[in-house]
Amino acid sequence: MERASASLWRRINERYNLVGNKCENCGKIYFPKRIVCRQCGRKTKMREEKLSGNGKVYAVTKIRVPAQAFKDSAPYTVAVVELEEGPRVEGHVVDAGNGEVKIGTKVHSVFRKMHADGEEGLIYYHFKFEPV
Ligand SMILES: [Zn+2]
Structure with a gap:
């Protein structure tokens, strides 16, 4: 255990x-x-x-009908980011402002709240990406 x-x-x-x-x-x-x-x-x-957390968008999509856990943040952008060291990771893209997130957009990782279990439940954190 x-x-x-x-x-x-x-x-x-x-x-x-x-x-x-x-x-x-x-x-x-x-x-x-x-x-x-x-x-x-x-x-x-x-x-x-x-x-480093630095990379560029390899693939991107906008989620309009979210999973239950993310219902309060829809619509949101999810991208596959190719890190400068090579690995590709999936993550939400935050703080994109009015700028469109496209293939090739440069991003870096930030540490953000992912979702919470109800009003007073556990809060989950994860890395997300932010355009640079
Ligand atoms: Zn090897």
Whole structure:
């Protein structure tokens, strides 16, 4: 039980801080972390790597009919962002103002509230992206 909880918290830290890892053999960077390098196809030495959070929009869509948890924030923009280190991650795009978020728009990660369980429930946080 304690072990499962420690593992969960370690993962939360990685997610909150955009910590991935890098294969010391070929240099490929992963997020989330991988034990085995997909490129080398075998167990190589993987080193922890903090990602910059800077990247550009690879694909983007606007959500008008949201999942229940995000009903208060619709419509909102979700993008696949290609980080400058290589990994592609999905995240909400915030504070876009009136500017349109398009493929190629430069963004950086910010730490924001994701959703809450009811009025007084748990508040969940996650990284999101903001145009630069
Ligand atoms: Zn590798």
